[in-house]
Amino acid sequence: HTPQDGKDHVIMPQADAALAHGTGLSLAHDLGFVAGIPGGAAGGVGLAVSLLSALPDCVKLLDLDGRLIAMSHAGLCLMEIDDFGAIRGCDWWTLWPSEAEDQLRRAVARARAGETARFTAFCPTAKGTPKWWEVTVAPIRQGKIAEGADGVTALLSVSRDVTAQMEALQEIETRRAEAEVALAQSRLLLREIDHRVKNSLMLIVGLLRMQARQ
Numbered sequence: 001h002t003p004q005d006g007k008d009h010v011i012m013p014q015a016d017a018a019l020a021h022g023t024g025l026s027l028a029h030d031l032g033f034v035a036g037i038p039g040g041a042a043g044g045v046g047l048a049v050s051l052l053s054a055l056p057d058c059v060k061l062l063d064l065d066g067r068l069i070a071m072s073h074a075g076l077c078l079m080e081i082d083d084f085g086a087i088r089g090c091d092w093w094t095l096w097p098s099e100a101e102d103q104l105r106r107a108v109a110r111a112r113a114g115e116t117a118r119f120t121a122f123c124p125t126a127k128g129t130p131k132w133w134e135v136t137v138a139p140i141r142q143g144k145i146a147e148g149a150d151g152v153t154a155l156l157s158v159s160r161d162v163t164a165q166m167e168a169l170q171e172i173e174t175r176r177a178e179a180e181v182a183l184a185q186s187r188l189l190l191r192e193i194d195h196r197v198k199n200s201l202m203l204i205v206g207l208l209r210m211q212a213r214q
Helices: 015-019 044-054 073-078 098-112 163-213
Strands: 058-062 068-071 117-122 132-141 152-161
Touching: 058 073, 058 132, 073 152, 098 117, 098 132, 098 152, 132 163
Parallel strands: none
Antiparallel strands: 058 068, 058 152, 117 132, 132 152
């Protein structure tokens, strides 16, 4: 999923306009950005968009209702989406299994209220590849970071592909469950052997006593 000209591209449609809506961009520090990139400064918005797109994760810009405004090139590749235009403006949770919708709606609501939400959930790609994601949803504020939800103009979602880690954990759990079953079977076998040995000893003792009486 590499551009044909071999160059790095910032594929976040409408992101410049969305980020330029306010006087600046402030992102949660734990997302790896320096807060307060001046959108009004020359190249400030372009730098912000470049930083977003430089992440190897699936980065999405959402409006306050959770609709998709933009997605990074890495995100399109990870989600195996060939045309962002086909999903632009769609509710973010429509890309997820229906059972995850409530969780995503809660995350959007928390980010809209000025909080940062995190969760891990399963979501296949657009082409059906099964994947697990560690998701962070944070508010984008106009100007400096402030307490409360005031100034929240958009939402930023960063989804990290943790499929390998989840599969490794599942493999560990499977092996542990198998080991527990094997251990239970071994204990049952030992009890059966112990019971049979005791019965055999009792039989031998009985025969010896009969022989002694004769």
